[in-house]
Amino acid sequence: MESFGIYVHIPFCRRKCFYCDFPSYAGAESWMSRYREALCREIAAQGSRCLGTARTVYIGGGTPTALAADDLLAVICALCESFRLTGEEEFTVEANPGTVDAKLLERLREAGVNRLSFGVQSFSDALLSAIGRIHTAREAEDAVRMAQKAGFRVSLDLMYGLPGQALADLKDSVARAAALGIGHISIYGLAVEDGTPFACMEEAGRLHLPTDDECGDMYDYITAELPHLGYRRYEISNYAKAGEESRHNLAYWQDVPYIGLGAAAHSYWHGRRMENEKGLCRYIACIEAGLSAAREEAPCSRENHIEEFAFLALRTADGIDKKRFRGTFASDVHEVYGEVIALLQAAGLVEETAVSIRLTEQGMKFGNRVFEAFLLERDET
Known part of the structure; x- marks a missing residue:
């Protein structure tokens, strides 16, 4: 039987970060219950006709932990039941440090989630404010420690090339991340995407980014320092201690099939690529009408x-x-x-x-x- 991955998209955030062009919505709390109901219906439908074994599950966003705890747990329960998960899977949930507490983490762990991916981006409060994050550096450290205490494997995202960021800021963030003893660090260079607040600021001449040389120095520091700290670079932007690699992401890079669930989610199945309706309202309407939300992309030659x-x-x-x-x-x-x-x-x-x-x-x-x-x-x- 074929093994595969599952990706679930939760398109809600407390607030959109200024660099983010992902399909997600802030201030859409009134839609959350209907979305959860539609998503659980899609999960049940896909699980009933899916042969094979899910090896990894990844709930991303948006911010999955922006959902009410009961809604998020209902989605996880639907996944476990519909895809007959055994508990041996790598089961990851993305989280914003400003949206978790000890009780939620305990409930997620009891439900079978075993890995958390925290979007931290920086341990500088000034930089966090400048990019639109809703948490502080201290809240990020506290969230990681709570997750470790609850028994999760923890991954952490950082960024470089941020407006106003200096090499010293990045060095401090890397050191504080490593000091937490986490097993996995992802570091991404800022890309200013069309339609984002940062793109508007750049067009108006109000976005002051590090120079190419400064970004090059940051890149060189990352690629030298993280291996020195015991994190092996196993992908361009991803570093992990031995055995802490993201199995879900490795499957993407190794041409393993996956099922995408939720608005704007992508699937790769038997050589075909599908994309669900991007719009929140259209996705919910399709599912409520008993229709598939998936649309086949151009055939893959x-x-x-x-x-x-x-x-x-x-x-x-x-x-x-x-x-x-x-x-x-x-x-x-x-x-x-x-x-x-x-x-x-x-x-x-x-x-x-x-x-x-x-x-x-x-x-x-x-x-x-x-x-x-x-x-x-x-x-x-």
């Missing part, structure tokens, strides 16, 4: 599949597994990418081992250049 396989695998430290590539596409990776691999090796961006093609440290730094090279030319006639 063999070339598309090869490109995605390569891009996602190259994000990881292990890179493209040559045996898995041949097993998936009935072609040797060199038959498809031989010239590209040779050019990138000469540039010091990829290296080849007996089992894989993978990015070098320099390749990790300039990943977009490598990914662009792995695009396949198509005959447009």
Whole structure:
């Protein structure tokens, strides 16, 4: 029986962060109960016709812990019942430190959740305020300690390249994260996305970001310091102590199928990619009418599949597994990418081992250049 992952989207937040372009809504509390009911109906429908074994479950957002505790627990209960979860799965819930307390964490742990991913972003109160976060640095530390006491594996997100951020700020945040003894740290560079408050501020000349050189210094610090602290870089933006890697995210990068549930959630199943209705109202209306909220994306050609396989695998430290590539596409990776691999090796961006093609440290730094090279030319006639 096929194994797969489950992703559940909770599109609510207490307040939208200034950099966020994810499909989520602040001030939509009146919709939460109807959304929970619709989501549980979709979960039941998908679980009833899904053969195979769920290996990972990830509830993301938005902010799942912005839901009322009873609503969130109802979603978790529906998942456990509909997909016949055994308790052996990696079961992650994203959380904002400003939306949890000891009682909620205790209930989540009792319900079968075993991993929490906290969006912290920085341990500077000034920076947290500048990017629109609702919690303080102290609240973040307290939330992590409560989660550890409750028995969770804990992951923590940080960001660099934030407006007004200096290298000293980042060093302090990394040190405070490591001092908490967590097993997993993700660090992302700020990208100013269209439609966000930061994009409007940038257009008005009011967004003062670190220079490219300053961001480069931050990147270099991260990639040197986290391994020194015992966190292995297993993906471009993700670092973990031994055995603490996110199994759910690794499955994405390893071409494992997954089911997406909730508004705007994506699925990858038997080579087909589906996307649920993005809009909250339209998603709920579809489910309440007994209709599927999923819409098939453009069919994935063999070339598309090869490109995605390569891009996602190259994000990881292990890179493209040559045996898995041949097993998936009935072609040797060199038959498809031989010239590209040779050019990138000469540039010091990829290296080849007996089992894989993978990015070098320099390749990790300039990943977009490598990914662009792995695009396949198509005959447009």
